[in-house]
Amino acid sequence: MSEYAIEMLHITKRFPGIIANDDVTIQLRKGEIHALLGENGAGKSTLMSVLFGLYQAEEGTIKKDGKEVKITNPNDANDLGIGMVHQHFKLVQCFSVLDNIILGVETTKNGLLQKDEARKKVMALSEKYGLAVDPDALIENITVGMQQRTEILKMLYRDNEVLIFDEPTAVLTPQEIGELMQIMRNLAAEGKSILFISHKLNEIMEVADRCSVLRRGKYIGTVDIKSTTQEELSRMMVGRDVQLVATKGEAKPGKVVLDVKGIHVASKAHHNDAVKGVSFQVREGEIVCIAGIDGNGQTELVYGITGLEPITHGSLILDGKDITKASIRERSQTMSHIPEDRHKHGLVLDYPLDYNMVLQRYWQPDFVSGGFLRAGSIREYSDRLINEYDVRSGQGSITIARSMSGGNQQKAIIARELDKDPRLLVAVQPTRGLDVGAIEFIHRQLISYRDKGCAVLLVSLELEEVMNVSDRILVMYEGEIVGELDPKKTTTEELGLYMAGAKREKVGV
Amino acid sequence: MRQKKSILGNDGFQSVLAALLCIMVGLLIGFLVLLAINPAGAVNGIITILKNFWNYPSHAAAMKYLGNTLVKTAPLLMCALSINFCYKVGLFNIGAAGQYVAGAGLCLYAALAWKLPWFVCLILALVAGAVFGTIVGFLKAYANVNEVISGIMLNWIGLYLVNMALSNVKEQASPYTLKLASTNPAAVLPTMGLPALFSKNKYVTIAIPLAILIAVAVWIVLNKTKFGYELRATGFNKEAARYAGMNEKRNIILTLMIGGALAGLGAAFLYLTGFEEWSCTQSSVPGMGFNGIAATFLGGLNPIGTIFSSYFIQHITSGGSYLDKAIYPSQISDLISAIIIYLCGFVLFFKFTLNKRLAAAADKNGQNANAVPEDAGKTETGKGGEKK
Numbered sequence: 001m002s003e004y005a006i007e008m009l010h011i012t013k014r015f016p017g018i019i020a021n022d023d024v025t026i027q028l029r030k031g032e033i034h035a036l037l038g039e040n041g042a043g044k045s046t047l048m049s050v051l052f053g054l055y056q057a058e059e060g061t062i063k064k065d066g067k068e069v070k071i072t073n074p075n076d077a078n079d080l081g082i083g084m085v086h087q088h089f090k091l092v093q094c095f096s097v098l099d100n101i102i103l104g105v106e107t108t109k110n111g112l113l114q115k116d117e118a119r120k121k122v123m124a125l126s127e128k129y130g131l132a133v134d135p136d137a138l139i140e141n142i143t144v145g146m147q148q149r150t151e152i153l154k155m156l157y158r159d160n161e162v163l164i165f166d167e168p169t170a171v172l173t174p175q176e177i178g179e180l181m182q183i184m185r186n187l188a189a190e191g192k193s194i195l196f197i198s199h200k201l202n203e204i205m206e207v208a209d210r211c212s213v214l215r216r217g218k219y220i221g222t223v224d225i226k227s228t229t230q231e232e233l234s235r236m237m238v239g240r241d242v243q244l245v246a247t248k249g250e251a252k253p254g255k256v257v258l259d260v261k262g263i264h265v266a267s268k269a270h271h272n273d274a275v276k277g278v279s280f281q282v283r284e285g286e287i288v289c290i291a292g293i294d295g296n297g298q299t300e301l302v303y304g305i306t307g308l309e310p311i312t313h314g315s316l317i318l319d320g321k322d323i324t325k326a327s328i329r330e331r332s333q334t335m336s337h338i339p340e341d342r343h344k345h346g347l348v349l350d351y352p353l354d355y356n357m358v359l360q361r362y363w364q365p366d367f368v369s370g371g372f373l374r375a376g377s378i379r380e381y382s383d384r385l386i387n388e389y390d391v392r393s394g395q396g397s398i399t400i401a402r403s404m405s406g407g408n409q410q411k412a413i414i415a416r417e418l419d420k421d422p423r424l425l426v427a428v429q430p431t432r433g434l435d436v437g438a439i440e441f442i443h444r445q446l447i448s449y450r451d452k453g454c455a456v457l458l459v460s461l462e463l464e465e466v467m468n469v470s471d472r473i474l475v476m477y478e479g480e481i482v483g484e485l486d487p488k489k490t491t492t493e494e495l496g497l498y499m500a501g502a503k504r505e506k507v508g509v
Numbered sequence: 510m511r512q513k514k515s516i517l518g519n520d521g522f523q524s525v526l527a528a529l530l531c532i533m534v535g536l537l538i539g540f541l542v543l544l545a546i547n548p549a550g551a552v553n554g555i556i557t558i559l560k561n562f563w564n565y566p567s568h569a570a571a572m573k574y575l576g577n578t579l580v581k582t583a584p585l586l587m588c589a590l591s592i593n594f595c596y597k598v599g600l601f602n603i604g605a606a607g608q609y610v611a612g613a614g615l616c617l618y619a620a621l622a623w624k625l626p627w628f629v630c631l632i633l634a635l636v637a638g639a640v641f642g643t644i645v646g647f648l649k650a651y652a653n654v655n656e657v658i659s660g661i662m663l664n665w666i667g668l669y670l671v672n673m674a675l676s677n678v679k680e681q682a683s684p685y686t687l688k689l690a691s692t693n694p695a696a697v698l699p700t701m702g703l704p705a706l707f708s709k710n711k712y713v714t715i716a717i718p719l720a721i722l723i724a725v726a727v728w729i730v731l732n733k734t735k736f737g738y739e740l741r742a743t744g745f746n747k748e749a750a751r752y753a754g755m756n757e758k759r760n761i762i763l764t765l766m767i768g769g770a771l772a773g774l775g776a777a778f779l780y781l782t783g784f785e786e787w788s789c790t791q792s793s794v795p796g797m798g799f800n801g802i803a804a805t806f807l808g809g810l811n812p813i814g815t816i817f818s819s820y821f822i823q824h825i826t827s828g829g830s831y832l833d834k835a836i837y838p839s840q841i842s843d844l845i846s847a848i849i850i851y852l853c854g855f856v857l858f859f860k861f862t863l864n865k866r867l868a869a870a871a872d873k874n875g876q877n878a879n880a881v882p883e884d885a886g887k888t889e890t891g892k893g894g895e896k897k
């Protein structure tokens with residue numbers, strides 16, 4: 001028997017004009033937790049897609065237990081006992097936990113479902129690995145953590161031996177992350193082999209045995225976690241030294257820029273308001289951060305402030321002017337918005353980069369005369385931003401935005417929004433899915449903007465970012481602000497308690 | 510940084526290639542159908558269709574019938590532009606047929622009943638089409654009614670409304686409206702000496718150059734103006750357009766209004782030449798608006814390309830009428846042109862396939878080792894979309 005559960009040897013996968021995986025080798029030992037680290041666009045997803053049979057590699061071989069195998073579609077992967085927990089769960093919302101687990105591998109008798117046996121098996125697995133779930137609860141009613149445990153049970157139910165976790169901690173609270181780490185250790189102890197995809201160094205340091213690093217499609221190396229440091233890993237990933245913690249001076253808050261007074265915003269998903277009477281202020285020269293677990297009204301709060309959704313009650317004052325009913329265009333004169341979803345809101349992906357660079361100001365006389373676009377000035381402006389913010393793309397200004405990497409798309413948005421010189425910058429998850437290098441850049445931009453006397457409202461789900469960048473933390477839970485914390489005086493654990501709704505204080509007004 | 514691409518990678522070239530492929534496949538299938546019905550005349554049949562006006566041996570006659578094909582190309586082009594324009598904003602204006610009907614109705618009524626001059630009739634046709642388009646636009650913008658549904662339903666309302674109204678100005682003995690040239694010569698579009706080029710075909714009017722100018726204008730508006738920037742941004746990504754402060758509702762209504770105006774004007778380009786009369790008993794919406802869909806796609810969704818594709822489709826349609834009626838039943842000509850037109854709608858599919866082939870070929874060559882996989886970003890969107 002081979003020492004390795006899965007070996008991917010010298011995998012090369014090309015896309016037109018791009019080598020996504022260039023001679024990549026990873027070897028997953030039996031019973032180990034093997035981290036796969038790399039920036040966005042480093043080729044992690046492609047590599048996993050090859051393992052899953054979604055793509056065929058041009059070169060290289062895959063071995064399972066030392067024997068070469070061909071994986072041409074996901075069913076092959078399944079038959080080989082390879083399972084994956086996707087970053088965004090693939091669960092049927094209105095089905096129960098049990099139904100979701102057996103979906104696709106149901107035992108039937110004369111065409112009728114036989115769920116009793118399945119239930120026994122699920123409960124046994126749940127107990128064995130410490131995966132607490134309520135098998136009869138509907139997915140839509142359970143916490144994200146339990147949904148993730150459901151996904152893990154799905155893999156175990158299929159007797160998968162190789163488990164892939166794709167950025168599993170992105171949606172969890174600190175407490176839930178702790179639990180997940182324990183679960184992963186249990187699984188490894190029982191002989192399951194785990195591939196853990198992440199770009200969070202501290203998690204890798206905590207849970208993984210070994211770590212393989214990819215950079216720009218190339219295999220950089222595999223290291224033993226015991227004999228390495230976070231700094232070394234980040235250097236391997238980015239190719240240079242990176243400052244992991246943003247350095248910044250003391251905040252010097254000035255006049256109030258944004259005054260939010262008891263606003264309500266309706267929810268699209270249900271009949272209750274998503275934002276229920278939220279009040280707070282953001283001053284010049286400070287970064288106020290809204291922390292919270294995804295789906296607690298942060299998105300709607302930002303929509304209300306930026307004008308994408310109407311405010312049903314309460315009022316909004318920007319620089320002394322009431323903007324409660326102002327249009328998006330009116331607000332955007334003094335407010336910049338780095339949207340949560342860069343593909344949905346931030347960019348017109350089929351437009352070239354230069355058209356995207358003027359998305360918020362194409363109507364200004366600089367870029368339009370007599371109703372006609374001034375292509376020359378648009379190009380010039382875009383070239384300047386590309387230079388200043390180091391936005392990299394294949395063909396500069398004429399690159400179609402869709403073909404750019406996520407990090408550079410985000411840089412383009414940031415360039416566009418910061419260059420507007422706003423009084424208030426609303427940045428929602430500005431570093432989502434980005435690598436350390438880009439995160440460092442964006443954090444520096446936010447801080448330098450603050451230091452210029454601009455007010456920054458940062459909405460983030462990343463605890464590290466919340467703790468490092470903000471001057472003041474407001475925690476949002478179920479549409480309300482449940483706590484105001486000073487990042488210098490609080491701990492992630494305390495923050496986690498607020499985020500989970502276990503602790504609250506009356507704030508605001 | 511810019512690399513010299515092969516001509517195959519050029520988007521415009523691909524569109525043309527895909528269009529030609531579509532035409533070939535369409536002709537082939539048309540040929541097979543002819544073969545199946547009566548093998549004896551198939552080869553001649555397909556050649557007849559392709560030859561259209563060249564079926565006439567004399568140059569003079571051929572030019573005259575080329576003129577006829579052009580006369581009917583103008584309205585088709587306008588309908589195609591209407592659909593093209595809306596399509597760029599992400600709206601499928603299948604209501605172009607009804608907007609065309611509305612334009613025909615009002616311009617003929619104005620010409621025959623009110624005896625108004627041609628330019629007023631032209632403007633009224635434009636207005637009628639615009640009103641029809643605006644109705645669809647309002648429903649779409651404010652009630653989120655699918656423009657295909659409301660467009661199709663309006664097509665029928667328009668048809669019967671126009672049948673009813675034009676019954677007041679029809680000939681006693683036939684269902685056709687009165688002859689324009691004899692009833693109100695002032696309403697006939699000016700010819701500006703164009704018939705001289707087409708063996709004195711008096712139906713060749715300014716409608717033809719005007720339609721081509723409008724095609725160019727549509728291209729300019731879409732690609733060079735602020736308005737076009739907004740419209741295309743809305744078409745590509747509605748949410749991003751809203752984020753950028755564009756007025757989505759206004760743009761939807763304006764788009765369909767302009768689309769309607771184009772189609773309505775198209776009707777005037779045909780009926781104000783006197784080439785055809787309106788039949789007040791017709792029970793189907795004129796095919797012009799629907800053929801416009803095929804012309805739009807065959808033209809690679811480009812207003813300029815649409816000029817050529819409209820001509821081709823009209824060429825085939827006219828050519829079909831020369832099929833030997835002794836060998837083939839009279840419906841066969843329409844059937845064959847319909848099959849070819851149907852295949853014309855496959856341009857995007859062909860283009861897609863072509864692109865994939867090219868990508869695969871480039872993949873093999875494995876040039877350009879710049880490892881920035883774009884799929885990383887894409888997977889992210891995909892995942893984001895599923896999360897709800």
